[in-house]
Amino acid sequence: MSTDASPAPRGGTHDGVASRDLRSLPKAELHLHIEGTLEPELVFALAERNGIPLPYADVAELRARYAFDGLQSFLDLYYACMAVLVTEQDFYDLALAYLARAHDQGVRHAEIFFDPQAHTPRGISIDTVLDGLGRAMADAAARWDISGGLILCFLRDRPVAEAERTLESVAPRAHDLLGVGLDSAEDGFPPSLFEAVFGRAAELGLHRVAHAGEEGPPAYVAEALDLLGVERVDHGVRSIEDAALVQRLVADRVPLTVCPLSNRRLNAESSFQALPRLLEAGLVVTLNSDDPAYFGGYIADNYAVVADEFALDDTVLAGLARNSIDASFASPDRRAALLAEVAAWSAR
Template sequence: MYEWLNALPKAELHLHLEGSLEPELLFRLAERNGVALPWADVDSLRRAYAFNNLQEFLDLYYQGANVLRTEQDFYDLTWAYLEKCKAQNVVHTEPFFDPQTHTDRGIPFEVALGGISAALRDGRERLGISSGLILSFLRHLSEEAAFETLAQALPYRDAFFAVGLDSSEVGHPPSKFRRVFDKARSEGLLTVAHAGEEGPPAYIWEALDLLKVSRIDHGVRAAEDPRLIERLIEEQIPLTVCPLSNIKLCVFDDMRRHNILQLLEQGVKVTVNSDDPAYFGGYVTENFVALHEGLGMTEEQARRLAQNSLDARLA
């Protein structure tokens, strides 16, 4: 089944580039840049990937991102992910990047964006993988900080097509960022937002009504609100679901309890994505395999999920 699922043409719509930083590359970049790491080796770092919640993961994620210092580092990070896409027949990707993760530690905005953009361009030309970049605001920071990031980004407007919202969800509702999303849309940018991962269905309503998003990232807790499910079906609003991530971060305690196929059969436009694959144990194909093994996903369901991802492209 792996080979069949791997060969299926797919798009990935929920991928954090910083979360694709594999331990082997992390150690190489640390050595290249003279960054001291708290882990002795790759194996000890992998053993640290045991998370009880989103915040525990984020603490490690931001620590790992500290090795990214130069434009070449960001290029190498992005190129490694694109090579994985090529190997898994991901024909289109719309990755996120978090500029505040880097600017807050003194890395100029244009350094990160330059490396990422160059790799995405080479991916289009050399690998045939189409793409569009999404700039994400960190929701645990202030809306004022998001406004500053947007101002930094607008001179490079052609390098990204949308803004998103990620990081710690609980206690940071989408409404906190209503004005900066209004500004982004006034500049012609599309919007997406993480909602309904650890946060309640009310956050999904806010993302739709206040941030005017085109897609909901995660969204699995929509199942708790029948009226919201009706809306998602009626408006065919895509959910970029990340099954292995949901298990690793204890959103569901077992893949057999995941609701993605239930949502699919209800008519919700769910898609399969890897989120932060270096930390959560798999890229897109591995997520499809997990659904087959844990939920008995059929080939017909896999085709629908893959087609949903292609249909839900925004770039």
């Protein structure tokens, strides 16, 4: 049963543009913060379960706060709502709710970000977080054949030493992780600060990704590549401002995990409108939902919005889905199987 009551996301109605239900397009989601899937209804349910008072009268009042004038105003509410996540069951319920929606939206592989530094200072052990999220991933694989894994993200606006301690705390459980990432407020916190942390992650055999070029300059994208050794760039939309960087990204086939509704809801309309230029330049673009509870749409909704806004047809949309699978850290056999599903969708 679907957990999403919104109408089925569709493409545009003009000639040559997708009009099929885009939930049926098989896809991978590579840029998804699990804490950003915390819907207001679940905030209240978990608050009641854990005896946590909320400064909002009801769901409607909280949902009304989901309007932002930039990244920082979003982050303020984002971290405040996390106070309701306390037990392993809370993290399980959070992740399974997302994965149920993801299944309904055509996600066949999900690489999920989580922010332990938003929880451990509150006295929540990292094992509690990992156990809850991991159990949900296992159940989603059994129920819906969704593959994927967990990517531990460091909060770049907190001390680097804290990131180092966080990584060492999970080193014995590195096998439970797919990789590491870098997120939170970007401006003023260049990737170079975390070079040693990412070097240690590489020693642990973890994949590496990082947010760069969202609010930060194109130079941050180059730093993420050169100093952190990232295999994908999260967001990366401001790369379009640097022609040499664009050429490098195209030549090296570096994927960008673009989040259209996130850009629009954070008043970064220029980033949203950059999508056609990224595609025309030949960049490996993937579409993702980022923090969908806060930004008004899950992954198929993002596909539908860009299909309508930029008149993208089935061929382009299937190409974006193929990019998401090719850019994933799934095994070669799993990628091949999912690419075959996209081909079958195209053939229909």
